[in-house]
Amino acid sequence: MNSVMTMDEVITITNNFLVEEFEVDMASIKPAAPVKETLELDSLDYVDLVVLIDTHFGFKVQQQDFKGIVTFQDFYNFLHQRVK
Amino acid sequence: MAEWQGQSRGTPLGYKIFLFLLNRVGVRAAYLLLLPVSLYYVLFVPKATKAIYYYFHNRLKYSPIRALLRTRLNFYVFGQTIIDKFAIMGGMKSAYSYEFEGEEHLVDMANNTGGILIGAHLGNWDIASQLLNRLSKPFNIVMYENELENMKKLFEQALKDKKIKIIAIKQDLSHVFEIKKAFDNKELICFHGDRFLDGSKFIEANFLGEKAKFPHGPFYLASKFKMPYTFVYAMKEPALHYHLYATKGKVHQGTIDELVADYVIHLEQKVKTYPLQWFNYYQFWAS
Numbered sequence: 001m002n003s004v005m006t007m008d009e010v011i012t013i014t015n016n017f018l019v020e021e022f023e024v025d026m027a028s029i030k031p032a033a034p035v036k037e038t039l040e041l042d043s044l045d046y047v048d049l050v051v052l053i054d055t056h057f058g059f060k061v062q063q064q065d066f067k068g069i070v071t072f073q074d075f076y077n078f079l080h081q082r083v084k
Numbered sequence: 085m086a087e088w089q090g091q092s093r094g095t096p097l098g099y100k101i102f103l104f105l106l107n108r109v110g111v112r113a114a115y116l117l118l119l120p121v122s123l124y125y126v127l128f129v130p131k132a133t134k135a136i137y138y139y140f141h142n143r144l145k146y147s148p149i150r151a152l153l154r155t156r157l158n159f160y161v162f163g164q165t166i167i168d169k170f171a172i173m174g175g176m177k178s179a180y181s182y183e184f185e186g187e188e189h190l191v192d193m194a195n196n197t198g199g200i201l202i203g204a205h206l207g208n209w210d211i212a213s214q215l216l217n218r219l220s221k222p223f224n225i226v227m228y229e230n231e232l233e234n235m236k237k238l239f240e241q242a243l244k245d246k247k248i249k250i251i252a253i254k255q256d257l258s259h260v261f262e263i264k265k266a267f268d269n270k271e272l273i274c275f276h277g278d279r280f281l282d283g284s285k286f287i288e289a290n291f292l293g294e295k296a297k298f299p300h301g302p303f304y305l306a307s308k309f310k311m312p313y314t315f316v317y318a319m320k321e322p323a324l325h326y327h328l329y330a331t332k333g334k335v336h337q338g339t340i341d342e343l344v345a346d347y348v349i350h351l352e353q354k355v356k357t358y359p360l361q362w363f364n365y366y367q368f369w370a371s
Contacts, residue, residue: 042285043253044301046260047267048308063261 005083010057011076017052031073038072057083106171111179111324114167122159132159132365139362143292143369144355154360161360165208165320172211179324186330189314190272193333194219198270199312201330202277202302204351205363209276212318212328216248216272224266224273226251226259226302228281267309274316275302277347278364287344288370292352295370303343307336313343315350319358329354 005013019026022039029038041049050061059082069075105114126133136158140151171179193199198221203209216223229252251262251273266273277298280286285300306313312333319327331350336343355362 040285042301042304043257043259044263044305045285046257047263047305050260050264051309063256063258066257 005057005080007076007080007084010080010083013056014072014076014079017056021048021052029072031076032071034070035072035075036070053079059083103170103174106167106174106176111167111171111176114171115164118160118163118167122156122163125159126156129365131367135365135367136362138367138369139292139364140359143294144359158360158362161320162363165211165361165363168208168320168324168326169210181323181325182328183325184328184330186314186332187328189330189332190216190219190316193312193314194221194272196270197312197333198267199272199314199333200302200306201272201274201314201316202306202347203274203316204276204278204354206278206351206354207317207319207358207361208326209274209316209318211326212316219272221271222266222269223248224251224262224271225249226253226263226273226275228253228279263305267311275299275305277302277315277344278351278368287341289341289344289348291348291369292355296368297370298344298347300340303340303347307338307340307343310335315347317354319354319361 015026015029018024018029018039022041022045024039035041039045046066053059053061057079065078069078105117133155136155137151140146140154140158141148144151146154168180190201203212225248227250249262251259251266253259263273280297280299280301285304286297287300287303288295288297290296291298305311312335314333315329315331317329319329321327336346
């Protein structure tokens with residue numbers, strides 16, 4: 001997996017897999033929108049999210065990583081921080 | 085409201101009284117205590133009584149009188165399954181006899197791919213979990229945290245040193261990582277396929293002639309991760325006998341709705357064979 005990614009690349013990859021896997025409209029994914037509500041994440045859907053992050057970004061998410069992620073911008077920041 | 089409210093009835097003190105009786109007088113004598121207890125529940129837990137009466141009368145089409153009598157009997161049998169569970173956990177496994185239809189499917193999954201076991205609040209699932217700890221791989225049971233609240237300490241003690249692990253669904257998402265780890269290790273993961281909490285995603289399906297809601301999560305995981313799945317039941321039969329069933333492991337290729345429909349077909353078959361062992365004490369159907 002590429003170890004250096006720009007924020008734009010992170011956003012593109014993330015939005016693409018979210019649209020495909022969680023069946024949401026691209027238009028509903030906005031930086032300030034809440035991740036959980038927008039994707040309608042159930043308690044078990046997070047398993048899928050963890051696997052998708054591993055697959056697309058090549059690192060394993062830890063339990064504490066989800067703390068503080070509320071909006072898509074938080075999510076992008078977290079991912080970018082791990083792969084930049 | 086068709087959602088389960090996230091709380092199972094019963095207290096640690098109540099269970100301890102049963103455990104005391106079991107040790108002192110045995111299983112059958114403990115069953116006798118259930119006669120007044122089951123009547124108490126019918127009379128003083130109206131929501132549960134109404135839900136089970138609805139199941140017998142409206143869904144299984146029993147006459148009012150028969151439905152009422154079966155409702156009382158349902159509480160009685162439910163009490164028996166609780167006694168059986170604690171008797172077996174407490175080391176009285178040999179007091180019971182067992183037959184296991186399809187155990188080879190679970191052995192195959194345990195030894196090779198891992199998989200998802202989907203049960204129901206039908207029969208005595210906890211008995212199955214106690215018996216399945218002889219499989220070669222650790223055995224994970226996913227439950228809502230509230231479901232365990234009252235019995236958590238008792239469960240932890242009973243499950244000590246065994247290969248069973250309970251994964252509680254929690255707000256802190258710790259369950260996500262435990263489930264992922266179990267997937268990675270190709271372990272068996274068990275879910276109930278018939279309950280969801282208010283606010284959780286659900287899938288509607290026609291069950292016994294009326295729309296009912298089923299949890300999205302277990303079916304989503306089985307479908308998404310292409311894990312082999314099997315439907316598992318442990319049904320109580322007369323004379324301290326249990327009949328366990330596991331369907332052949334399948335990897336689902338269709339939609340989640342199709343997977344739920346498959347589950348419902350099997351569930352209906354078992355409900356019709358063992359009508360007294362439906363233990364969802366809340367309004368299960370949409371109406």
